[in-house]
Amino acid sequence: MKYVDEYRTRPEAQALAAKIREEADPARVYRFMEFCGGHTHVLSRWGLTDLLPENVRMIHGPGCPVCVLPMGRIESARELALEHDVTLCTYADLLRVPAVKGKSLFDARAEGGDVRMIYSPMDAVKMARENPERQIVFFAIGFETTTPPTAAAILAAKAEGLKNFSVVCSHVLTPAAMNHILDTPTAPKLDGLVGPAHVSTVIGWKPYASFAEKRRVPVVVAGFEPLDMLLSILMLVRQVNDGRAEVENEFTRAVTADGNRKAIALMDEVFELRDSFEWRGLGSVPHSALKIREAYAEFDAERRFNLPYRSIPEPKSCLCGEILRGEKEPAQCPLFGRGCTPSHPIGACMVSSEGACAALWTYGRRADKEKTKNTNQETTK
Template sequence: MKHTDDIRDRVFARGLSARIHAAMELRRRYRLMSFCHSHAQAIAHHGLAALLPPQVELVHGPGCAECVLPASRIDRMIDLALAHGVTLCVSDAMLRVPGARHASLLEARAAGADIELADTPGDALALARVHPQREIVYVAAGFEAAAAATAEALMQARALGSTNFSVLCSHVLTPAAMRHLVADDGIGERAQINGFIAPSHVSETIGVTSYRSISSDFVKPVVIAGPQTVDVLQAVLMLVGQINECRADTENQYTRAVTEAGDTHAQRLMDEVFEVRESFVWRGLGAVSRSALALRPAFAQWDAARRYALAWDESTVETAMADTRAATAQANFGAICAPFTPLRPRPADTANVGACCARAS
C-alpha cells in the first residue's frame, strides 16, 4: 500500500507542478518563506524545487527551533551541566548547536557533563521519578507545539510534587517571528518575502486565527500547509494564486488537521503555565518583541533559571549580530545549515536567517 501511495503522490505532485507552471505571470516574483522543519525536509529531501518554475523561490525561516537560540543560551546550558552537577536532558537536535564560549553540548558531554537525550519533557520527568537523587533539568526549546508538551509535563510535575525536576524554558513563538521579519525594514524589505508557508504542527496548536494579522497588517498572504511534499506544492499553488490576484489572506491547506481556533485545550494549558516575555534574542535576528515564553511565578519551583540563578548574557555576540544584520540579511536568506554543523554566529556571517536545517528523517 505504501508503494501505491507513493506512486499516487508522484502523479499528484506532477499535476500540481504543471498547474503552478501554468499560473506563472512572467513579470511577477514569488519568494515564499517556510518555517516548518517538515517543510524543509520535503523541500530538501524530495527535490521539490526542481518541480517549480524559476520565478518561484522557496526560502526557509529563521532556522529550526534549536538553532534560533542565541549562543549565550547554549553556553549557559553547558555551564549549568558542568558547574551545578545536574543531569541536563536535551533533544538530539540540540547537541550540535554551537555556543560562543563553548563548542556544543555534544563536546561538553564528551568532556564529562551529564547530558542525556530526552525526546519529550515527559521522558525527562519520568527520569526524575526513577532517579530521585539526581537533579534533572529539561531544556525546553521549540515552537508552540513543543511548548504545549512542556506545559503538560509541568502540570504533571506540580501534581506529583516533584522536587528534582525543573525546566530551562526557551520556547519561541512563530507569528511573532513572522511579524518581525516583515516589520523590520532591515530584514523584511531586503528579503522581499511575497508570502508565507505556515507550519503544520504549530498550526495544529495555535490555529488559523493566529496568522490573520500577518496578512492584514502587512499585506502578506499566508497559507498553512501540511507536512507532505504534495501539501507544500498545493500551498505554493494557493500562494501563487493570491499573489496573482493581489490578495493577502490567510488560507488553510491543512484542513485535515488544522482548525480555525486550533487546540484550545493545549492553549489553556500553555496560558496557565507560561507568560510571554517582553523580548527575546534570536540567533541572527537580535531582540524580537514578545517572541518567547517564560514560566509564570506559580511555577517558579520548576524554573531552572530561577533555581540555579542563571544570568543570561545576550549583549555580546548576539547584539553585534543584530547591529549588522541589515547589511547581510538578504544574502543569508536561504542559506543552508547542515544538520551536523549548524550555523555558527560569526560577525562576518551575521545570521542564520533563512537557514534550512534539513535533518534526516
C-alpha cells in the same frame, strides 16, 4: 499509508507543477517564505524547487527551534551541567549545537557533565521521581508544537510534589518571529508566507489573520507532504494574481481555525509572555517567547540556579543569521561544505535536522548551489 502515500504521487505532483507554471505571471517574481524548516526539507528532499518556474522563489525562514536558539542559551545550559552538578536533559539535535569556542552540550558531557538525551519531557519527570537525590533539569526548546508537553511535565511534577525537577524554558512563538522578519529592513520583500503545519495544529490558523488583514501578506498553512507544498504554492500564486491577502488552510486534515484548545489551555496555565527574547539571527524580539508563571516558579531552573543570560555574538564567518532571516542562501556561506558539514557543524543551520544548510547538504547541494548562483540577485532585490 493513509494521509501520506496519496500526497506523494508523481502524476498529481506534475499536474500541480504544471498549473503553477501556467498561472505564474512571467512579468513578475513571486517571493514566498516557508517559515518552517520541515517545509524547507520537503522542498529539497522531493526536488520541488526544480519543478517551479524560475520566477517563483522559495525563501528559507527561521522555522527551526534549534537553529534560532542563541549561543548564550547554550552556554547557560553548559554552565548548569558543568557547575551546578545537575542532570541536564534535552532533545537530541540541541546536544550538537556549538557555542563558545565550538563547545556543545556533547562536549560538556565529555568534560564530566551529566547530560542526557530524552524523547519526552515526561522522561525527565520520571528521572526525577527515580533519583530524588539528583537535581533533574529539562532544557525545553521549541515552538508552540513542543510547548504543551513541557507544561504537562511541570503540572505532573507539581502534582507529585517533586522538589528536584525544574525547567529552563526556551519556548518561542511563531507569529512574533514572522512579524519581526516582515519588519526587518534587510530581509527580502515577501509576497506570501507558507504557514507552519505542526505549530498550526496547536494554535490554529487564526493567529495569522493579522498578516493578511494588516500587512496585506497572503498566508497559506501547508502540510508536510510534496502535494501539500505544491498546492500551497499554487494557492499563494493565485492570491497574488488576484490581489488578495487572506489566510487559507491547505492542511485541513489536521489544522482548524482555533487549534487544539486543550493544548492552548495547558500553555496558558503554566506560561506567560517574556518581555523580550534573543533569537539567533533575529536579535532581541519583543513578546516572542514564554517564561514560567509565578505560580510555578519552583520549577523554573533559571530562578532556582540564578542563571544570568549573556548575549554572545555569532562567529563572523558563519552566515547562519542571514540565512535564518532569508537574506542569504546556505550555499553563499563561505563555510558551507568546507569547514561546516553535518559531521563537523559550525552553525546551527547545519546541526539541526530541520536546518536549511542540512537540507541543502543532504538533498542535492550541487544542483541547488548552482541555482543559487543564478537566481540570488533577483531573489534579494
